[in-house]
Amino acid sequence: MTEIDAIDRTLLRELSLDAGQSAGALARKVNLSQPATYRRLRRLEAAGVLAGRWLDLDLERLGLGVTVFLGIKLATKGRVSLQDFERAITAIPEVQSVQHVLGLYDYRLRVVARDLPDFERVLRRRIMTLPGVGEVEANVLLSEEVRPGPI
Template identity: 45%
Template structure:
């Protein structure tokens, strides 16, 4: 996908605040509102902009605890991987699931109310995932830096 410096500036702006109008964005990138709107539509059509979301404060919605879970599977067979991925995608407390290289197969980012809530998530969902041989959980003590903005 090709984009120019004006597109890159638009992408940086909407990553910080997607609620800005095309008129507001156009002033910041020195374009007319209609040209700015066309560029945004093109970036969406090309799949560079894939959606717009509201980011919530985990503490204010009662999910201040972040836990990273390393999971090793009993086998790498396609049917086990597929069953695991389908099952983990249905757990609402799992924000991210990544297939990894290295010492374990998957890394999950899980949110919970507290350690007791995580214990329940672990018992009811994570320990029952298909093909799991080993789980190791690490509680995040502090978020040092966090962004959803990709460098463009």
């Protein structure tokens, strides 16, 4: 396990607020030189603590006004491999995330679409036609508030 000190925690907190900050901007916030901050970021990346940086897109402005969370229970776990299902479901561009979970459903998906008729098309023509799909439960996202977790 990688040792993480107070400066590393501050860097991670700052990056969780704005992942696009430069090493120079971060250095000023933690009172280190830019090269020292850069080395810390590289060390956190090499250790796998800092696994990537994400772009936060406004889906509605991109014409994707509906987000639906799907719970999927596979009907025939023995006949369809989980890898085959995961490969097929991740090939659908509207599926933004796939989570293999324990509980009532085998998978939770985050699906985006232009509107509800577009979502219905994706569900009927792309998701429900995949081999092994059994029960499906859909929850339409009404609003979302994302807060960075405590570090």
